[in-house]
Amino acid sequence: MYITITAQKLETNYSQSSADFVDYLEKENEGLTKEDMEHFFNQYGDEISAKEVVKEIDGNTAKLKKKEPKFYSITVSPSKHELRKLENSSADLKRYTRELMKDYAASFKGREIDGRPISVDDIKYFAKIEHQRTFKGTDKQVKENQPFASKILELKNEVRKIERGDATGNIERLKLKIGKLERDAPHQQNGIRIVQGMPKEGNQSHIHIIISRKDASNRFSLSPGSKYKASEVEMHGKKVKRGFDRDAFFSKAEVTFDKTFGYNRNYAETYKAKKDFIKSPKLYFAALMKLPANEKAMAFKIMGKSGITLIPNIPTSKAQLALRVFKRLRKGAEIAVKSSSIGI
Structure with missing residues (x-):
């Protein structure tokens, strides 16, 4: 599960309206009949038009300064393992979104x-809900194919x-070279x-909010922004945490998914595990090696599928494991944790 929270981009040439962003989210509906389209929805309503979304978001900005974001966007991208638990991607993800937004509200401690x-x-x-993704210029596959391109x-x-x-020149010979390069691209x-x-x-089903x-x-x-993270303030004579607790939100998002769909989450899939790895690789590997054999095998499989390079014949010794795969895993884990962050 990867969740990002991003503030509206405010640049000198960027519209103060949400229209550009809403139009972007409508791209997948181009050329489809009304029955095949994915419509906007909220906690209680379905089939909300893009026009209504823009009207509601743009009309809810009282006292905000020109250079302050008027809205935030959340992207929720379940993993392939998680998506396999869904019986109907659209209906199930819509149901999950409504539960997730309860977690979002509760995270304003x-x-x-x-x-x-x-x-x-x-x-x-x-x-x-969107069901398609395309390769971007920043994707590893595109970047590593670029010399061939x-x-x-x-x-x-x-x-x-x-x-x-x-x-x-010899056109046929050049075409043969082109064909070989096409096949040799990694x-x-x-x-x-x-x-x-x-x-x-x-x-590739995912959610935009x-x-x-x-x-x-x-x-x-x-605001769920980074400078508004939960901090202690005094209220009614007592010290309480106040602000948006993003760690609680990301963790609860996983718990809610698991509870909603009966998903048995592996240790390697958890937001906590990724954070633990960054903070203390030794404890992370110790926890990993304590898993039952089948769960441990699945953990390494998940890590590999996530793009984290693992060496062949991983040794069973905790010390050897930490020593030999640490450098390769750390980069992947950092990317994963960064993905589950607030982009401000």
């Missing part, structure tokens, strides 16, 4: 509205020059070189 704790009814949000483009330009009569999908913009295969910075009454600012 110590915050109150009209003398009561914040509830999901105080959060103005709209969500949308550059050479292929160079050869194709040579072919075009010969066809126009601007150069001489990252392929169904026998085709992976390029930027190519749809990713398999179940747009959340107003202001509460539903448009009176209070509810």
